[in-house]
Amino acid sequence: xxxxxxxxxxxxxxxxxxxxxxxxxxxxxxxxxxxxxxxxxxxxxxxxxxxxxxxxxxxxxxxxxxxxxxxxxxxxxxxxxxxxxxxxxxxxxxxxxxxxxxxxxxxxxxxxxxxxxxxxxxxxxxxxxxxxxxxxxxxxxxxxxxxxxxxxxxxxxxxxxxxxxxxxxxxxxxxxxxxxxxxxxxxxxxxxxxxxxxxxxxxxxxxxxxxxxxxxxxxxxxxxxxxxxxxxxxxxxxxxxxxxxxxxxxxxxxxxxxxxxxxxxxxxxxxxxxxxxxxxxxxxxxxxxxxxxxxxxxxxxxxxxxxxxxxxxxxxxxxxxxxxxxxxxxxxxxxxxxxxxxxxxxxxxxxxxxxxxxxxxxxxxxxxxxxxxxxxxxxxxxxxxxxxxxxxxxxxxxxxxxxxxxxxxxxxxxxxxxxxxxxxxxxxxxxxxxxxxxxxxxxxxxxxxxxxxxxxxxxxxxxxxxxxxxxxxxxxxxxxxxxxxxxxxxxxxxxxxxxxxxxxxxxxxxxxxxxxxxxxxxxxxxxxxxxxxxxxxxxxxxxxx
Amino acid sequence: xxxxxxxxxxxxxxxxxxxxxxxxxxxxxxxxxxxxxxxxxxxxxxxxxxxxxxxxxxxxxxxxxxxxxxxxxxxxxxxxxxxxxxxxxxxxxxxxxxxxxxxxxxxxxxxxxxxxxxxxxxxxxxxxxxxxxxxxxxxxxxxxxxxxxxxxxxxxxxxxxxxxxxxxxxxxxxxxxxxxxxxxxxxxxxxxxxxxxxxxxxxxxxxxxxxxxxxxxxxxxxxxxxxxxxxxxxxxxxxxxxxxxxxxx
Ligand SMILES: Cc1cc2nc3c(=O)[nH]c(=O)nc-3n(C[C@H](O)[C@H](O)[C@H](O)COP(=O)(O)OP(=O)(O)OC[C@H]3O[C@@H](n4cnc5c(N)ncnc54)[C@H](O)[C@@H]3O)c2cc1C
Ligand SMILES: Cc1cc2nc3c(=O)[nH]c(=O)nc-3n(C[C@H](O)[C@H](O)[C@H](O)COP(=O)(O)OP(=O)(O)OC[C@H]3O[C@@H](n4cnc5c(N)ncnc54)[C@H](O)[C@@H]3O)c2cc1C
Ligand code: SF4
Numbered sequence: 001x002x003x004x005x006x007x008x009x010x011x012x013x014x015x016x017x018x019x020x021x022x023x024x025x026x027x028x029x030x031x032x033x034x035x036x037x038x039x040x041x042x043x044x045x046x047x048x049x050x051x052x053x054x055x056x057x058x059x060x061x062x063x064x065x066x067x068x069x070x071x072x073x074x075x076x077x078x079x080x081x082x083x084x085x086x087x088x089x090x091x092x093x094x095x096x097x098x099x100x101x102x103x104x105x106x107x108x109x110x111x112x113x114x115x116x117x118x119x120x121x122x123x124x125x126x127x128x129x130x131x132x133x134x135x136x137x138x139x140x141x142x143x144x145x146x147x148x149x150x151x152x153x154x155x156x157x158x159x160x161x162x163x164x165x166x167x168x169x170x171x172x173x174x175x176x177x178x179x180x181x182x183x184x185x186x187x188x189x190x191x192x193x194x195x196x197x198x199x200x201x202x203x204x205x206x207x208x209x210x211x212x213x214x215x216x217x218x219x220x221x222x223x224x225x226x227x228x229x230x231x232x233x234x235x236x237x238x239x240x241x242x243x244x245x246x247x248x249x250x251x252x253x254x255x256x257x258x259x260x261x262x263x264x265x266x267x268x269x270x271x272x273x274x275x276x277x278x279x280x281x282x283x284x285x286x287x288x289x290x291x292x293x294x295x296x297x298x299x300x301x302x303x304x305x306x307x308x309x310x311x312x313x314x315x316x317x318x319x320x321x322x323x324x325x326x327x328x329x330x331x332x333x334x335x336x337x338x339x340x341x342x343x344x345x346x347x348x349x350x351x352x353x354x355x356x357x358x359x360x361x362x363x364x365x366x367x368x369x370x371x372x373x374x375x376x377x378x379x380x381x382x383x384x385x386x387x388x389x390x391x392x393x394x395x396x397x398x399x400x401x402x403x404x405x406x407x408x409x410x411x412x413x414x415x416x417x418x419x420x421x422x423x424x425x426x427x428x429x430x431x432x433x434x435x436x437x438x439x440x441x442x443x444x445x446x447x448x449x450x451x452x453x454x455x456x457x458x459x460x461x462x463x464x465x466x467x468x469x470x471x472x473x474x475x476x477x478x479x480x481x482x483x484x485x486x487x488x489x490x491x492x493x494x495x496x497x498x499x500x501x502x503x504x505x506x507x508x509x510x511x512x513x514x515x516x517x518x519x520x521x522x523x524x525x526x527x528x529x530x531x532x533x534x535x536x537x538x539x540x541x542x543x544x545x
Numbered sequence: 546x547x548x549x550x551x552x553x554x555x556x557x558x559x560x561x562x563x564x565x566x567x568x569x570x571x572x573x574x575x576x577x578x579x580x581x582x583x584x585x586x587x588x589x590x591x592x593x594x595x596x597x598x599x600x601x602x603x604x605x606x607x608x609x610x611x612x613x614x615x616x617x618x619x620x621x622x623x624x625x626x627x628x629x630x631x632x633x634x635x636x637x638x639x640x641x642x643x644x645x646x647x648x649x650x651x652x653x654x655x656x657x658x659x660x661x662x663x664x665x666x667x668x669x670x671x672x673x674x675x676x677x678x679x680x681x682x683x684x685x686x687x688x689x690x691x692x693x694x695x696x697x698x699x700x701x702x703x704x705x706x707x708x709x710x711x712x713x714x715x716x717x718x719x720x721x722x723x724x725x726x727x728x729x730x731x732x733x734x735x736x737x738x739x740x741x742x743x744x745x746x747x748x749x750x751x752x753x754x755x756x757x758x759x760x761x762x763x764x765x766x767x768x769x770x771x772x773x774x775x776x777x778x779x780x781x782x783x784x785x786x787x788x789x790x791x792x793x794x
Contacts, residue, residue, distance in 0.1 A: 007734040045557075046577055118575055133740075138733050158730050171732040219566065254566065296563055455577075457559045540559050543575020 005172050006154065011039040011133075013351060014152050014178030016140040016191055018042035019051060020116070020337050021323020022184030023123040024065055025344030025351075030130040032352050038132045039176055041155065043139035043515075045536040047124040048117035050515055052215055052301035052545055054247055054257060054334065055116040056080060056108055056230060060373075061341030062119075066126070075122050076112040078251040081228030083108050086285055088236040093285040102401045105332040105381065108230055113251035116337060118543045139532035140185075143194045144175060149360055150318035152177035153191060158534055161461045180351045180362060181319035184344065187304045188517040190532055192325045199316040206309040207420040208327055209389070211244065212518050214277045214300040214491050215259035216450075217544040220293030225254045233285065237276055237434070240392040242266040243305075243385070244273075246280045247334075248289055255296075255544055256289060261334065263305060264421040264489075264522050265389060268431045272488035275436040278444040282437065290443060298453040299541050300491035300516040305331045308382040309416055314369065315350075317360045322347045330377055332384040332400065342374045380409030386417055422526050428483040447493035451512050456492070458511040458537035465533035466494065466510050466519065473527050474506050482524055489518050514539045546656035546693075546715070548591040548600045550625065551646055552584040552607050554616040555636075555666040568764045571666075573635070580616045583661025585623070587721040589728040590691055591659050592624035599693045602626050604653060608645050610635050614744060621739035622731035628742070633749040633756050636666060641749075641756045643675035648752035650680060655716065657698065662687050662720040673720035683713035687722040 013029055015022045018040055026038050044050035059076060062069050069076070085096040085106055100107040124134055141156035153176055159169035183192045187210065196202055227250050234245035243263030250256050260277030280286055304310070304327040311327050314320055322328075322343045329336030350365035369375055383403055388396030403409060439446045458465075468474060478484055479497070484506070486495035492514045496507045515538045520530035556562055557577040565572050580588075594600040605620040607613040608631040617628035631645050646658065663670035677684035685691075685700030689708060692699040693715070702709040703722045731739075749756045777783045787794045 009734070009737060045559075045579075049577065115575070121575070133737075135733060135736060155733055158732070169727065169730055171730050174733040453561065455559050455561060540557065540577050542560070542563075542577070 006175050008175035008177055009039070011176065011178045012036045012355065013038045013180045013182065014176045015040040015182045015184055016153055017184035017186060017189070017323075017325070018044070018047045018124060018134065018136065019120060019184060019186050019323060019340065020061070020123070021325070021340035021344040022182065023120060023127055023344070024061065024341035025182050025184065025322055025348045026127045026132040027065060027123065027130060028345040028348035029351065030127070030132055032348065034131065036352070036355070039178070040127070040132055040134045041138045041140055041176065042134070042136040043532055043535055044136060044538060045540055046136045047134065048121045048543070048545075049136070049540050050538055051117040051120050051541065052213065052299040053116035053337065054249065054259065055114050055337060056111050056249060056335070057114055057116070057119070058111050058335060058338040061338035061345070065341060065345060072126070073122075075118045076114050078113040078227050080108040080111045080113060080230050083230035084232070086231065086233040088233050088283060088285065090236050091284070093233070093283070102404060104404050105330070105384070106232065113228065113230065113249045113257070115252070115544050117541050117545045121543070137536035139535040140191050141173065141532045143191050143198070144177065145198060148317060150181050150195065150316060152181055156532055156535060160463060162463060164463055167461060179318075179355065182344075182347055182351070183319065183321050183325045184323050185325045187302045187324040188520055189325045190530060192321060195316060195319070195321070196312060199313070201312040201316065201321070203313070205312055206306060206417045208304055208306040208310045209385070209417050210264040210302045210421055210521050211261045211305045212264055212273050212300065212302050212489065212491070212516060213259055213261045214273060215257065215298070215545070216295050217297045218256040218258060218290050218293045219254050219296050220256055220290065222254050224289065224292065226250045227252075231285075233280070234393065234397070236283070237279060238262070238393070239268070240394055242268070242271065243388045243393065243396075244276075246277070246286065248286060250289075252544065256293065258286070258290065261303070263388070264302070264518065265419065265424045267424050267426045269425050269428050269482045269485045270431050270433045270488065272434070272436065274447060274488075274491045275434070278439065279437055281443045287443065295445070295453065297542055297545055298450040299539055299545055300514050302517045302521060303336065304329050305385050306417060307331050307385055308378040309386070309414060314366050315361050315363050320347045320350070320362050320365050328374065328378070330381050332381050339374050339377070342372065343369065346372060346374070383411055383413070383415045386415035389417060390415060421521050422524055425482055425485060425524055427481050447491070451492045451514065454492075454514050455540035455542070456512060456514055456538060457540065458513070459534050460511060462534050464508055464510045465531050466508050466513065467529045467531060469527050469529055473525055475504070477525055477527075478506070478523070479504050486519055486523065486528070489522055491516060491518070495519070546600050547602045547604060547653060548594060548657045548659060549604045549606060549646070549649060549653055549655040550584070550587050550591045550620065550659050551642070551672070552588065552605050552616055552620050553581045553661070553664045554578050554607060554609055554613040555581045555664055558582055558665060564765050564767050568766060570762060570765050578612065580619055581661050581664045583663060583665070583721055583723070585728040586723070586725050587659040587661050588620045588623050588625060589726050590721060593726065594693060595624070600657070604629065604655070606631065606646065606649055608633050608637055608642050608749065617744060618736070618739050619731055621742045622736040623729060624735075626742065628744040630744060630746045631749055631752065632746065637756055638758055638760055639669045639671035640675055640759065641754060642672050643679055644754045645749055645752055646676050647679045648754055657693070657715060658718045660718065660720045662722050673718050677718040680716075680718070682717050684718045684720075685711055685713050686720045688719050689722050689724045691719060691725065
């Protein structure tokens with residue numbers, strides 16, 4: 001529609017997404033070749049505005065990018081000093097003994113508790129100093145493919161009103177054309193979906209499986225703060241068929257990162273990840289850390305949990321997938337920052353080589369990944385998450401311990417994921433309703449007051465960015481069979497059932513969306529299509545996130 | 546005629562500010578900052594005057610920390626021609642800002658200053674008025690409409706219960722109110738072009754301005770938390786609660 005009036009600009013490399021993967025790739029490209037022009041776009045209003053992570057990070061990736069990261073003042077300020085893994089029952093907690101032997105992937109010696117948003121902001125200043133052009137507030141909304149080669153992306157039009165007509169502030173999108181394009185959109189990228197379909201990149205690999213992480217940052221009284229403390233839990237309140245658990249990290253100036261991850265292959269349509277995360281705070285093992293404090297921010301984001309078996313083909317003519325867009329997260333460790341950075345750096349190496357030898361596809365990326373510690377790490381970890389999917393939480397935990405003590409990741413077999421996450425829900429009539437406590441306003445809260453803390457904002461007069469491919473399916477499938485699971489899994493209260501008693505209908509409060517991507521993953525018939533809203537829209541997470 | 550527009554970098558209006566634990570101010574580290582919304586309106590008005598051929602050049606000025614250059618780049622992406630960054634500590638006081646702007650005025654000789662009516666961080670609503678006083682120029686504050694013709698600026702001022710139309714001789718100072726215009730988006734092509742527009746960096750001391758603080762912040766506190774609502778069963782109960790709990794009747 002607007003193609004004739006779109007301006008365009010040429011770069012050597014275009015990078016979509018300013019997370020650890022995209023920023024590491026950009027930095028590496030300019031380190032290797034200062035003449036290479038690199039343009040990076042980010043849909044958040046600034047770098048870091050859409051980043052949600054734990055985050056305990058391994059400094060390995062960063063140290064390879066900047067061996068002098070400490071002198072440069074990278075914001076890794078809280079080393080892990082002590083850690084606990086707890087098995088919870090409703091009122092008690094048992095500490096897992098010999099953590100470093102039974103669950104070596106959970107050992108965090110040498111790691112740092114950070115705000116990943118803050119780390120990304122810092123990486124962005126480093127990238128800009130190296131001459132990377134960074135444009136936050138612009139979302140890639142279309143992949144440009146010519147002669148079967150990706151030649152860049154286009155940003156979305158701005159100032160289109162609700163009905164799709166041009167408003168007074170209309171600005172057409174812009175074509176950012178690159179010899180190579182790297183997709184670093186993180187988990188479940190919307191453009192990554194387009195390239196994956198076009199080049200059939202997932203042929204022959206396991207379906208990707210996901211988790212949803214919901215996070216709060218608390219400020220607690222100084223006398224209770226134990227910087228460097230890391231606590232994880234599993235068990236209560238999830239049943240044996242649901243993968244997940246809570247984290248709690250003390251970091252920074254009297255801050256605590258608290259959150260909960262639920263595997264999105266959960267079967268119970270009544271389950272509400274948000275309410276699970278709220279109620280775990282009432283458990284004595286968590287309550288004692290948070291009581292007397294105040295909640296300062298809130299956010300949510302999906303993460304890829306498929307690991308090695310689910311990694312798609314990484315390259316195509318004109319570009320590559322990096323970071324969580326490709327699924328490089330180490331699941332048993334719940335860490336994807338160091339692997340995202342490493343993948344970005346390896347892709348940069350491959351792009352420079354392709355540029356020098358004038359190749360269309362940066363094909364050496366795949367081999368570089370396979371020859372690196374990144375692959376070895378994912379290979380060792382590959383059976384743990386699928387074991388939970390196949391044997392349940394208890395069986396999975398036993399498998400994980402055996403794997404760690406006896407097999408050391410060298411099992412001669414590989415377990416597989418059999419289902420996509422949208423296929424695992426059971427009909428409402430077959431599931432038991434959990435009984436969630438009402439929010440108390442001190443430790444636990446409702447969805448709306450939570451979204452308020454994420455400072456989410458979308459230009460109101462724009463087309464709804466959450467689209468139902470077939471609107472009539474909502475009533476016959478989502479409502480009649482599953483009783484609107486989206487109203488429960490969406491952590492931002494975007495999906496609301498109105499007129500429940502008389503003529504149930506779905507209302508989509510799109511302006512609340514925190515861009516976690518869960519609906520795009522979990523909708524039973526994948527009828528919900530998450531597309532990018534106008535650039536700059538979405539959450540505005542502060543630095544503690 | 547040259548127009549100078551001062552623009553301030555403030556905590557973004559979408560952000561719910563958080564008071565620092567020690568009550569000394571509002572947390573700004575790692576918080577999203579952007580251009581004061583009233584200054585966007587001021588920039589828009591200046592750019593429109595240039596597009597109409599009334600103004601020949603639009604110069605934007607910010608007084609603050611190095612990162613204020615991002616704010617200036619945004620203003621140039623909206624259409625300003627060049628920028629001056631005057632380095633000082635974060636969020637200087639209105640009087641110091643007005644003195645710096647006076648020094649800039651001597652250097653640039655503008656015909657018009659357009660400011661925001663106030664900055665949303667400290668809500669002083671003072672800089673424009675002080676600047677007019679220091680320069681001895683006329684002022685049109687809370688502008689809802691601006692027309693420049695025959696060496697005068699006609700300003701429609703937003704006042705309680707209506708508008709007041711005044712005419713001020715140029716050079717003059719105008720401060721922008723909310724309804725003056727709807728600022729444009731900075732488009733990506735224009736943001737790219739703005740990277741190449743000139744930006745001059747000065748230090749406040751070089752302009753001979755004393756930036757020392759004259760105001761002392763005693764304490765900053767969050768507004769009281771709203772209590773959850775209750776449902777009342779009857780009119781009688783409502784009246785009882787209004788009288789004895791809320792004490793409003
Ligand atoms: C709840 C949770 C807890 C975690 N805990 C840890 C931990 O403790 N340690 C650890 O190492 N890892 C952790 N991870 C994983 C880690 O955060 C990710 O692996 C890592 O952030 C991936 O980096 P990335 O650059 O690939 O993607 P992301 O960090 O997701 O960044 C992608 C960026 O691209 C932008 N973007 C997406 N689409 C577009 C578009 N179309 N146009 C423009 N911009 C776009 C996004 O806004 C975002 O800023 C956690 C993840 C979650 C969700
Ligand atoms: C959308 C919105 C609507 C509002 N509506 C109302 C309303 O209807 N009624 C009401 O009473 N209040 C309203 N308010 C609040 C009110 O705007 C503030 O109380 C008041 O405007 C603050 O003025 P100030 O003195 O801090 O401005 P000052 O600090 O004096 O700043 C005024 C201008 O001086 C310039 N300036 C200041 N510092 C610098 C610097 N460092 N560098 C360059 N330039 C600088 C800028 O141009 C700035 O806009 C509203 C606020 C917003 C955001
Ligand atoms: S609408 Fe979808 S992407 Fe947005 S917050 Fe809800 S589940 Fe997440």
